[in-house]
Amino acid sequence: MKEEFKIAWRNLWRNRRRTIITSASVFFAVFFAVIMRSYQLGTYDHMINNLIESFTGYIQVQHVKYQDNPLIDNSFDYNDSLASAISEIDKVVSVTPHLESFTLASSGTQTKGAAVIAIDPVMERNFSDPESKLVKYRITDEAVTRLKHAGAIPDNVLEKVKKNLGRSFSSSARLELELGLADEDNENCMPEILKCTEVSNGFLTANDEGILVSDRLASYLKVAIGDSVILMGQGYHGVSATGIFPVRGIIKIPSPEIDNKLIMMTIPAAQKFYDAEGKITSLVVNLTGKSDRVLKTVKAKINILLPDNNTVAKTWYELNPILYQQIQGDSQSGQAMLGLLYFIIFFGIFGTVLMMVSERKREFGVLVAIGMQKKKLKRIVTIEMIFLGAIGLVCGLLASIPLILYFYFYPIVLKGDLANMMEDWGWDAIMPTAWFGPYFYWQAVIVAFMVVLATLYPLRKIGKMKEIEALKG
Amino acid sequence: MKVLELKNVNKIYNSDEVKVHAVNDVTLDFAEAEFAAIVGPSGSGKTTLLNLIGGLDMPTSGEIIITGTNLSKLKSSQLIDFRLNNIGFVFQSYNLIPVLTAKENVEFIMTLQKWPQKERDERTFELLNAVGLGDRIDSRPSKLSGGQQQRVAVARALASRPKFVLADEPTANLDSKAATTLLEIMEKLNHEEKITFIFSTHDPRVVKMAHRVITLEDGKVVSDVKLE
Numbered sequence: 039m040k041e042e043f044k045i046a047w048r049n050l051w052r053n054r055r056r057t058i059i060t061s062a063s064v065f066f067a068v069f070f071a072v073i074m075r076s077y078q079l080g081t082y083d084h085m086i087n088n089l090i091e092s093f094t095g096y097i098q099v100q101h102v103k104y105q106d107n108p109l110i111d112n113s114f115d116y117n118d119s120l121a122s123a124i125s126e127i128d129k130v131v132s133v134t135p136h137l138e139s140f141t142l143a144s145s146g147t148q149t150k151g152a153a154v155i156a157i158d159p160v161m162e163r164n165f166s167d168p169e170s171k172l173v174k175y176r177i178t179d180e181a182v183t184r185l186k187h188a189g190a191i192p193d194n195v196l197e198k199v200k201k202n203l204g205r206s207f208s209s210s211a212r213l214e215l216e217l218g219l220a221d222e223d224n225e226n227c228m229p230e231i232l233k234c235t236e237v238s239n240g241f242l243t244a245n246d247e248g249i250l251v252s253d254r255l256a257s258y259l260k261v262a263i264g265d266s267v268i269l270m271g272q273g274y275h276g277v278s279a280t281g282i283f284p285v286r287g288i289i290k291i292p293s294p295e296i297d298n299k300l301i302m303m304t305i306p307a308a309q310k311f312y313d314a315e316g317k318i319t320s321l322v323v324n325l326t327g328k329s330d331r332v333l334k335t336v337k338a339k340i341n342i343l344l345p346d347n348n349t350v351a352k353t354w355y356e357l358n359p360i361l362y363q364q365i366q367g368d369s370q371s372g373q374a375m376l377g378l379l380y381f382i383i384f385f386g387i388f389g390t391v392l393m394m395v396s397e398r399k400r401e402f403g404v405l406v407a408i409g410m411q412k413k414k415l416k417r418i419v420t421i422e423m424i425f426l427g428a429i430g431l432v433c434g435l436l437a438s439i440p441l442i443l444y445f446y447f448y449p450i451v452l453k454g455d456l457a458n459m460m461e462d463w464g465w466d467a468i469m470p471t472a473w474f475g476p477y478f479y480w481q482a483v484i485v486a487f488m489v490v491l492a493t494l495y496p497l498r499k500i501g502k503m504k505e506i507e508a509l510k511g
Numbered sequence: 512m513k514v515l516e517l518k519n520v521n522k523i524y525n526s527d528e529v530k531v532h533a534v535n536d537v538t539l540d541f542a543e544a545e546f547a548a549i550v551g552p553s554g555s556g557k558t559t560l561l562n563l564i565g566g567l568d569m570p571t572s573g574e575i576i577i578t579g580t581n582l583s584k585l586k587s588s589q590l591i592d593f594r595l596n597n598i599g600f601v602f603q604s605y606n607l608i609p610v611l612t613a614k615e616n617v618e619f620i621m622t623l624q625k626w627p628q629k630e631r632d633e634r635t636f637e638l639l640n641a642v643g644l645g646d647r648i649d650s651r652p653s654k655l656s657g658g659q660q661q662r663v664a665v666a667r668a669l670a671s672r673p674k675f676v677l678a679d680e681p682t683a684n685l686d687s688k689a690a691t692t693l694l695e696i697m698e699k700l701n702h703e704e705k706i707t708f709i710f711s712t713h714d715p716r717v718v719k720m721a722h723r724v725i726t727l728e729d730g731k732v733v734s735d736v737k738l739e
């Protein structure tokens with residue numbers, strides 16, 4: 039074997055340039071494939087994490103008909119023992135009940151359709167955490183006047199503040215970001231700006247009868263904390279639901295669409311309002327892992343705990359089939375592109391092999407003529423091919439590791455419309471890479487497969503070779 | 512003792528609608544330590560005959576027996592091993608493995624035969640010295656002249672002490688001085704090692720040095736002269 043390795047290794051460097059070009063093509067293919075795939079998967083992950091962890095959850099328990107027909111009629115009986123039983127399941131990190139429906143909200147002469155999400159204020163902290171979305175700062179005319187009177191604020195800063203008139207913010211960081219002041223101004227003026235724009239706000243207590251209203255909806259309805267909103271809708275089994283609810287707090291939802299229509303209240307208040315005693319519409323379950331296997335096992339375990347066939351557990355991709363299909367479609371087109379890349383590289387390798395075989399026909403003939411078994415010759419050629427593939431593969435993988443690591447921990451920060459949109463949704467506008475996983479090792483499998491495929495040709499040639507013909511050259 | 516016997520060997524090529532009787536009813540035998548030249552005009556069948564003797568090609572009819580073994584009875588992989596252990600080859604050109612040094616090329620057959628390293632080394636030095644290349648052991652073929660390459664090829668052919676060495680026009684690509692040197696070395700080794708050499712040639716000066724001259728014409732042996 040040693041002899042074979044020696045000859046194969048030296049043969050590899052016989053045509054140095056060709057070996058380098060072939061290895062380099064494998065190197066670049068592997069490198070690009072890994073980086074591209076890592077970004078792709080990382081971005082999906084990021085999207086899924088954001089969407090899932092604060093909107094749908096990984097798994098939801100729902101009435102079977104709820105997904106197609108999200109009515110209060112399609113709710114199910116809920117008690118705390120179900121939630122605690124589910125939270126006992128391995129990998130479950132949070133279980134959050136929701137009762138969701140639509141109503142009309144009105145105040146004075148203003149009326150608007152609103153989405154009502156009833157929550158458990160304590161449990162919800164582990165999920166969408168509405169408390170962190172309470173409006174803390176608001177730029178009003180009054181606030182601007184106050185700022186002006188405070189003096190100390192340069193005109194250009196005041197201009198910037200005025201540009202954001204009417205906007206509200208749930209954190210000082212967000213306000214700072216939106217104003218986009220120069221570092222120096224930021225340091226000097228921020229404390230004063232924060233002081234002048236700060237507003238008081240409130241939250242729901244456990245059995246609160248009040249509501250939280252999203253910022254845009256509140257300004258449409260012209261309500262503030264302490265005012266009341268009349269809600270009118272359809273309750274359980276067609277009863278009409280009407281109630282008057284005091285506004286406890288204003289929340290700022292990054293997505294303008296949702297900010298236009300969201301009302302939150304406690305589950306007991308909602309159950310009373312809809313006349314749906316003891317019922318909820320969904321139980322949102324979050325997990326530590328999100329592999330298919332984990333999702334499936336947890337889902338199965340939850341289904342066992344459910345009392346009847348009218349309630350079922352659904353995974354995030356059953357709940358978001360369109361998003362799931364989009365990701366799948368995008369992922370497949372990414373894979374198709376890599377497939378094309380590898381296809382081209384394969385022909386590069388194959389071309390090298392073709393030339394190698396035709397150049398060395400005579401040499402193969404001499405080797406077999408003087409007594410080398412074809413089997414041994416085949417082994418040498420195979421080792422050469424493995425070297426050829428392995429050099430590019432190993433270098434490509436090694437070169438991609440630091441990049442993946444770096445951009446995993448320090449992801450690219452996106453700018454522009456896409457970034458704004460993502461931030462509006464409350465996501466980090468970043469493009470992280472995916473941690474090493476099967477996609478990484480698969481490159482090795484693909485390259486190995488290509489090498490095997492390309493090696494078949496010389497092996498077949500050697501097998502069929504007639505010594506005298508080969509010797510003629 | 513006979514190392515090689517040919518009995519009524521025929522080789523007929525049937526390609527391109529023309530039937531070529533390349534080797535026609537050849538019966539010959541070779542003893543130990545012969546130094547035989549096969550001569551004849553171009554197309555007379557020299558290469559074909561040597562290929563048959565070397566087990567690189569199969570006769571259409573007749574028998575080739577090497578120290579008791581009938582070549583046509585061997586399977587192709589057995590034939591390769593048989594060649595490895597019994598026959599040395601020197602081809603017209605590009606004999607050597609380009610990635611191996613002179614020493615490694617000579618060693619190559621012994622390596623295939625799994626000789627211990629020490630014996631391999633001894634034999635290699637002995638032969639490379641004998642062919643006058645003791646100082647070029649680490650040169651790759653591309654760094655050697657054509658004549659030097661052929662000398663390495665002769666050393667390799669002899670390395671594992673085969674029954675005989677076949678050489679098809681070993682001097683065809685050499686100038687006359689290099690050709691004479693090569694032949695002198697072959698003759699010396701033939702004498703020292705008692706190994707039969709069978710070589711084909713066009714070169715009258717080479718023919719002059721042979722101890723036996725077999726002349727072919729249209730595939731037939733027309734004369735077989737032993738000179739002593």
Ligand SMILES: Nc1ncnc2c1ncn2[C@@H]1O[C@H](COP(=O)(O)OP(=O)(O)OP(=O)(O)O)[C@@H](O)[C@H]1O
Binds near residue numbers: 532551558
């Ligand atoms: N593979 C083949 N197919 C058909 N005919 C062949 C084949 N090989 C050789 N021949 C024919 O057999 C005859 C003998 O050829 P061979 O090569 O043995 O001659 P040679 O004596 O070696 O000639 P030269 O001195 O030119 O090398 C020629 O007529 C040649 O055309």
Ligand SMILES: [Mg+2]
Binds near residue numbers: 557558559
């Ligand atoms: Mg010839």
